[in-house]
Amino acid sequence: MTISYLNKEFNVVRDDSRCIKCQVCARQCANNVHRYDEEYDEMCSDGGDCAACQRCVTLCPTGALSVQRNTSQLREHFNWTSDVQRNIVKQAETGGVLLSGMSTDRPHPIYWDRILLNASQVTNPSIDPLREPMELRTYLGRKPDRVELDHSGGTPTLRNPPGPQLKLEVPMMFSAMSYGSISYNACLSLARAARSAGTYWNTGEGGLHRDFNEFGPCTIVQVASGRFGVTPQYLMAGAAIEIKIGQGAKPGIGGHLPGEKVSKSISETRMIPVGSDAISPAPHHDIYSIEDLRLLIYALKEATNYTKPVCVKIAAVHNVAAIASGSVRAGADIIAIDGLRGGTGAAPTVIRDNVGIPIELAIAAVDSRLREEGIRNQASLVCAGGIRGSADIVKAIALGADAVYIATSALIAMGCHVCQKCYTGRCNWGIATQDPNLVRRLNPEIGARRLSNLLRAWSHEIKELMGGMGVNAIESLRGNRHHLRGVNMSDTELKILGIEPAGG
Amino acid sequence: MRDQRYIPSGCAISGIMSEEGRLLDGTMIMDSIANMHFRANGLGGGFAAYGIYPEQKDYYALHMMFDSPKGKDDAEEFLARYFVVRFDERIPFRRVAAIKNRPVLWRYFVTVKEEIKEEFYDFTEEDIVVKAVMEINRTLEDAFVTSSGKNMGVFKGVGYPEDIGEFFKLESYKAYLWTAHGRFPTNTSAWWGGAHPFGLLDWTVVHNGEISSYGINRRYLSNFGYECFMQTDTEVITYLIDLLVRKHRLPIDIAAKVLSAPLWDKIQSMPDDERKLMETLRMTYGGALLNGPFSVVLGSGKMMVGLNDRIKLRPMVAARDKDLVFISSEEAAIRTVCPRPEKVWSVAAGEPVVAVLKDKAA
Numbered sequence: 061m062t063i064s065y066l067n068k069e070f071n072v073v074r075d076d077s078r079c080i081k082c083q084v085c086a087r088q089c090a091n092n093v094h095r096y097d098e099e100y101d102e103m104c105s106d107g108g109d110c111a112a113c114q115r116c117v118t119l120c121p122t123g124a125l126s127v128q129r130n131t132s133q134l135r136e137h138f139n140w141t142s143d144v145q146r147n148i149v150k151q152a153e154t155g156g157v158l159l160s161g162m163s164t165d166r167p168h169p170i171y172w173d174r175i176l177l178n179a180s181q182v183t184n185p186s187i188d189p190l191r192e193p194m195e196l197r198t199y200l201g202r203k204p205d206r207v208e209l210d211h212s213g214g215t216p217t218l219r220n221p222p223g224p225q226l227k228l229e230v231p232m233m234f235s236a237m238s239y240g241s242i243s244y245n246a247c248l249s250l251a252r253a254a255r256s257a258g259t260y261w262n263t264g265e266g267g268l269h270r271d272f273n274e275f276g277p278c279t280i281v282q283v284a285s286g287r288f289g290v291t292p293q294y295l296m297a298g299a300a301i302e303i304k305i306g307q308g309a310k311p312g313i314g315g316h317l318p319g320e321k322v323s324k325s326i327s328e329t330r331m332i333p334v335g336s337d338a339i340s341p342a343p344h345h346d347i348y349s350i351e352d353l354r355l356l357i358y359a360l361k362e363a364t365n366y367t368k369p370v371c372v373k374i375a376a377v378h379n380v381a382a383i384a385s386g387s388v389r390a391g392a393d394i395i396a397i398d399g400l401r402g403g404t405g406a407a408p409t410v411i412r413d414n415v416g417i418p419i420e421l422a423i424a425a426v427d428s429r430l431r432e433e434g435i436r437n438q439a440s441l442v443c444a445g446g447i448r449g450s451a452d453i454v455k456a457i458a459l460g461a462d463a464v465y466i467a468t469s470a471l472i473a474m475g476c477h478v479c480q481k482c483y484t485g486r487c488n489w490g491i492a493t494q495d496p497n498l499v500r501r502l503n504p505e506i507g508a509r510r511l512s513n514l515l516r517a518w519s520h521e522i523k524e525l526m527g528g529m530g531v532n533a534i535e536s537l538r539g540n541r542h543h544l545r546g547v548n549m550s551d552t553e554l555k556i557l558g559i560e561p562a563g564g
Numbered sequence: 565m566r567d568q569r570y571i572p573s574g575c576a577i578s579g580i581m582s583e584e585g586r587l588l589d590g591t592m593i594m595d596s597i598a599n600m601h602f603r604a605n606g607l608g609g610g611f612a613a614y615g616i617y618p619e620q621k622d623y624y625a626l627h628m629m630f631d632s633p634k635g636k637d638d639a640e641e642f643l644a645r646y647f648v649v650r651f652d653e654r655i656p657f658r659r660v661a662a663i664k665n666r667p668v669l670w671r672y673f674v675t676v677k678e679e680i681k682e683e684f685y686d687f688t689e690e691d692i693v694v695k696a697v698m699e700i701n702r703t704l705e706d707a708f709v710t711s712s713g714k715n716m717g718v719f720k721g722v723g724y725p726e727d728i729g730e731f732f733k734l735e736s737y738k739a740y741l742w743t744a745h746g747r748f749p750t751n752t753s754a755w756w757g758g759a760h761p762f763g764l765l766d767w768t769v770v771h772n773g774e775i776s777s778y779g780i781n782r783r784y785l786s787n788f789g790y791e792c793f794m795q796t797d798t799e800v801i802t803y804l805i806d807l808l809v810r811k812h813r814l815p816i817d818i819a820a821k822v823l824s825a826p827l828w829d830k831i832q833s834m835p836d837d838e839r840k841l842m843e844t845l846r847m848t849y850g851g852a853l854l855n856g857p858f859s860v861v862l863g864s865g866k867m868m869v870g871l872n873d874r875i876k877l878r879p880m881v882a883a884r885d886k887d888l889v890f891i892s893s894e895e896a897a898i899r900t901v902c903p904r905p906e907k908v909w910s911v912a913a914g915e916p917v918v919a920v921l922k923d924k925a926a
Contacts, residue, residue, distance in 0.1 A: 184774035184856050185877055192875060193827050199847045206812040207848050209841075216818065217837055218844055225847065434787050437848070530776035530857075532875065533825070535850030542779025 065149045068130050070112045072105035078124035079103055085116035085125060090486040090498060113479040115488035147409070158409040161482030161492070163309055163401045163446055163468060166413045170401070171420035171553070172452045176562055178543040179528035187532050189523035195533040196519060198463050200300075200440040201225035201369040202393040223393065224369045226280075226300050228463055229258030230519045231534055232453060234511075235398075235444050235465035236282050236304065236373070238266025240317045240326050240338065241405035241482070242471075243499040246491045249474055249507025251275040256508070257515040260299060262465075265315065265340055267329040268294055280371065283360065285314055286340035288330040292363060300368050300394070301360050303353070305344070306375030308402025308445040311416045315340040316406065321485055321494045354390035361391070369393035376400060376422035376445070377415075381429035388430060388439040395439050396465060397422050402445030403468040405492060406483030419445045420459065424557045427460025427539060436539075450521035459557065460539045473514040474507045575760070575772040576603030576725075576746035576893045579861035580901070581868040581919045584887040587615060590734025592901045593742035596890075598726035599897040600746055603772075606662075608747030608759035609728040610720025612711070612768035612863050613739035621715040623650050623673035624693055627763075628709055629756050630668040635706025642704065646696045647674035655719075660731040663723050667708075667756050671717065690765055690810065697764065701757075702793045708757040713766025716865065720745075720759040728759075740921065743863045745770035762798040765810070766865045769802045772893055773858030773878045784851025801860060804852050816869055820916035822849040824874045859911075861891050868919045876913035883908040889919035 072085075072093055081103055085094040092108035094116060110127060117125045134142050147158055180186040187194065201223055208219040234250045241264065248271075254261040255278045262280040263272075267289015272279070281298030283290055295301055306312065317326075317338035327334040347353050357370050371394035372387045374380065384395050399419020404412065423443045430436040443456040444465035453464050472478065475489035482492035490502030526532065529543050537543070545562040546554050554561055578596045582588060593611060617625055626643070630636040643649060655669040676689050684692055697709045711718035716739075719732040725746040729735075745760040761768040775781065775797040782792045782800055788811070790803040801823070808819040822845050831842045846853070857877030862869040870891035872880050883890040883898045883905035890898040895908060911917055 180776065184776055187875075193829065195828055197828050199843075203848045207814065207845055209814065209818070211815075215837065216815065216841065218841055221840070222844055222847055431783060431787055436787060530774075531855040533850075533853060533855060535846070535853050536777035536780060536855035538780060538850065539783055540777060540779035541783075543776075 064153060066146060066153070067132060068110070069146075070110040070127050071130055072110055072116065073126050073128055074103060074105055075124045078122040080122055080124075082121060084119050084121065088115050088119055088488060090488050090493075090495070111479040111481040111484075112477070113481070113488050114477040159406055159483050160409040160412050160480055161404065161406055161484075162478055162480045163403040164413045165480065168400055169418060170446075171418055171549075171557070172448070172455050174546055174548045175420070175455050175557070175559065176545050176547060177451070177454060177458075177525060177529065178545070180530040184530045186530055187527040189520075189527045192527070193532060194523040194527060196230050196522060198228040198231045198534055199225040200228065200371075200394050200442070200462055202439060203437040205437060224300075224367055226260060226369060226394070227258070228260070230515055231457060231463040231522070232447075232515060232518065233259050233280070233442070233463060233465050234261040234470050235467035236262040236264035236280075236302065237405075237467055238264030238282075238317070239269055239329055240266045240321055240494070242491055243487075243493055243502060244269065244325065245499050245502040245504045245507065246471075246474060247272065248504040249502065249511055250470065251279065252504065252508035253511030253515065254278045256512050259515070262302060263289075263298070265289075265304065266326070267331065268297055269325065269329045273297055282373075283356075284340050285342070285344045286338060288332065288338060288340075291331075295360060295364050295368070298368065300371055301364065302371040302373050302394075302396065303344075303356060303360070303392075304373045305347070305353075306373065306377070306398065307404060308375050308398030308400060308416055308419070309404035310407035310411045311375030311377050312342060313408070313411060314342040318485075323494050326494065350386045350390055353387060357391040371396055371442070373398060373444075375402075376417045376419055378417060380417065380422045381425040384426040385429055385433055385435070388435050392439050394442060395426070396442040396444055397426060398465075399443075399445030403471075404482075419443055420455075421553075421556050423456060423461050424459045424541075428558055431539075450518040450525065453518065454522055454525045454537065455544065457534065457537050458540050458544050460541075462538060469514065470511055473510045474502060575748055575770075576600035576897070577744070577770040577772050577859065577861050578892040578897050579741070579743040579770070579863065579868050579870065579890070581741040581889050581921075582887045583889060583919055583922055585615070585740045585921055586887055587738035587740055588742065590729060590737050590739075590742065593744050594726055594729040594734060596892065596897045596901045597729075597744035597746055598724075599900040600892075600894055601724060601726070603748060603893060604724055604746030605748045606724050607722060607749050607754040608720070608745070609723055609725030610718060610745050610747075610759045610761050610770075611725070611729060611732075611734060612716065612718050612741075612743045612761040612763065612770070613734070613737050614716040614741040614766070614863060614865055615739045616717055616737045617673070617715045620651065620673040623675055624712055624714055625717055626672040626674060626697075626709055627655065627711045627717045627719070628670050628672065628707060630670065630708075631706035633668075635704060636668060636670065638704050639700060639707035642696075642700055642707075643672060643674065646677060646680050646692065647672075648677055649674050656733055656736075657731050658733055660723075660727050662727045663721065663731045666721065693765060694806070698791060698793075702791060710757065711763035711768065713763065713768075713865065716766050716768075716863075718761050718763045718768055720761065721756045722754045722759060741863055741868055743768060743770050743861050743868070758794065758796070760798050761863070762794070762796070762802050764802050764806055766863075767802050767805055768863040769798050769805070769860060771798045771801055771858060771860045773797065773860075773873065774856055775800065775854050775858060776856030777854055780851050781854065787851075797858070801854065801858075801862075804854070805862060808849075808852065816867065816918060817916055818845070820869065820871050821845060821914070822852050823854045824871055824914035824916075825853050826914060827874065859893065866921050870911055870917035872911050872913050872915070874914045880911040881908065882911050882917045889917070891917055
């Protein structure tokens with residue numbers, strides 16, 4: 061093999077005056093960056109391929125380590141940046157498609173940061189959520205156009221009860237991450253946290269491990285193009301079924317779980333042979349049109365006797381509004397839209413960084429379109445892809461979402477440091493790996509607690525923001541763009557978002 | 565002329581109704597609302613009166629305002645397309661020094677043309693009236709319909725309510741139901757059409773408060789073809805009531821639970837049937853929930869309803885004395901016209917006070 065022209069991306073810097081040579085770093089690094097040299101009784105950090113995952117830094121008992129960008133400086137060039145050069149070199153050496161994990165790291169506009177929220181002053185009182193009720197409960201599913209009552213029995217009763225609904229105590233759910241892309245312990249942490257917070261986690265395309273059946277009532281089971289693990293029992297086990305058409309990080313392409321990750325347990329859950337690649341095709345091969353989507357939606361409803369809402373998850377692409385509208389008319393009870401900044405375990409970098417549109421614009425366009433068509437009540441809208449905090453959630457809901465999906469922030473809560481190497485299977489935090497020694501590092505008790513804490517903290521903040529706006533029920537925030545103002549935006553962007561400029 | 569921005573406002577409201585249909589002249593309601601002079605700022609006052617046109621009770625009474633002779637011509641041309649005008653006249657007024665810059669005030673008593681009913685065969689007659697009123701208010705530059713119900717009318721303008729009442733000679737009208745409004749708009753644009761009550765068909769709404777859910781209420785209504793051109797809370801409340809009660813046929817007490825929904829905690833402890841009903845109402849009508857501080861008196865040909873927001877952020881007092889029901893922002897405004905009512909109570913959050921016209925009355 062010829063020498064690689066790639067320079068190391070990161071250096072680990074060790075403060076020898078602090079290091080006690082305990083070798084924690086050497087034991088923790090799955091990338092073999094650290095080693096102990098017995099002959100010289102010295103710790104070395106010059107091997108392997110540091111991903112800047114911060115595992116060693118975090119666990120070093122004396123704080124002796126830090127990760128720094130390789131300080132060997134390229135001559136600066138605006139067009140030929142070091143990232144660009146690295147990519148070319150990698151491809152020149154391998155002839156392959158570049159892979160990335162997590163969401164795009166390109167500086168696409170983040171519209172959340174250009175949207176500001178309202179608060180009450182004088183003419184209406186703000187509400188203190190510590191003293192007054194503040195309601196976040198949300199129901200996802202198809203709602204009737206109107207309530208029809210039967211008055212024959214004296215007290216009025218319902219003539220047209222609504223179809224099956226998901227009841228959320230907080231307007232956030234855990235987005236789809238398969239068992240396979242993430243570890244057993246990561247799945248278990250998500251499931252436990254969802255149950256305790258009164259919300260839902262999502263199996264992704266990984267099937268439902270038999271141990272997780274008990275979490276069925278707080279589980280959304282996914283049916284994707286590979287149909288892994290889909291059985292009648294699987295469909296009945298969940299609270300809702302999600303048909304995955306697309307993913308924000310990689311619209312238009314499928315998925316690939318490499319065979320080396322397909323352990324016995326994963327093979328059983330996905331119903332594929334041990335060690336075989338799990339390939340999800342780009343399209344569903346039974347969905348080549350909107351009519352076909354309708355067939356699958358109703359096949360799933362028939363299979364579950366109309367007891368489960370069916371969600372259709374699509375990536376935010378150029379004509380997302382029309383696609384969402386068609387999906388609602390095809391029978392979807394919930395539409396999940398995953399934006400440009402959505403995450404993934406593995407995606408071709410070129411797709412992750414260039415395909416799709418920002419979720420803010422997509423949610424606004426879809427909500428407006430469904431309202432124009434008078435069918436907004438027929439499906440709930442879930443906003444996914446890059447939700448970073450409670451303010452993003454409040455803005456998403458005010459733009460028109462019923463709830464949000466979170467995934468990357470959930471991973472960060474469990475220990476992820478967004479090193480973007482999920483696809484290597486060497487996640488030092490025990491999340492995106494199937495290596496039993498690494499998986500063991502994530503304690504599901506602790507993982508669940510950290511996730512519950514995150515949901516609780518964000519709920520408190522959402523309540524504070526709502527109270528400031530003078531509303532005490534989340535349905536009064538939903539689609540209420542009156543409470544949003546834009547800064548640093550063109551008239552066109554403001555128009556698509558349906559909001560006024562600040563000061564206007 | 566019309567401000568296209570959202571207009572928050574504070575206010576005084578009052579309503580008096582005889583459930584027996586006994587006719588009262590306008591002095592009682594004028595005295596009541598005048599008692600709350602300092603809740604208004606002189607930028608708007610108005611009244612709604614029910615039972616005032618017994619002779620023309622089968623015709624829709626259109627109270628209109630015109631800012632120019634052209635506005636009147638345009639409106640009459642428009643009316644001729646939809647309606648047969650049975651009778652029309654200038655709305656009588658007297659000189660009041662404080663009332664300045666009046667529009668031309670006119671009333672038309674109309675019926676819907678047969679051929680229009682034929683053309684819009686999937687509309688009810690009331691739907692046609694709503695459509696015509698909204699079209700006039702939205703498209704005609706200098707014309708505005710203030711009320712459009714039968715045997716009722718709205719009298720309103722820029723000024724303190726007691727001056728507006730005097731200007732319109734309300735002491736000469738006899739009604740079984742009166743509501744009144746003194747306005748404290750928190751912006752300075754004041755035009756006659758923007759005063760309250762807001763009216764559509766025989767619904768009228770007087771309102772004190774600011775609806776923090778306005779943005780979604782308005783978008784929710786647009787699903788059902790209501791276009792909010794006034795940019796006021798009162799308009800939104802009126803359309804919501806029209807939607808829920810007239811179009812969706814919900815009883816008023818159920819509609820009140822949509823507008824001022826009980827808390828989930830409370831719903832949780834209800835008996836099964838009621839709990840399911842309330843859950844479904846909240847799921848279905850989330851966009852119709854009025855959030856933020858408000859107290860409202862709703863008038864219609866058949867009833868008067870007082871409603872407070874779900875956590876009572878604005879004052880509202882009710883009283884009953886024989887056949888009379890009073891609802892007001894302040895107890896003093898009731899006692900000034902009925903010093904010792906049989907019963908006086910503070911209206912609970914989200915619990916409607918409903919006064920109903922007895923069957924044989926009026």
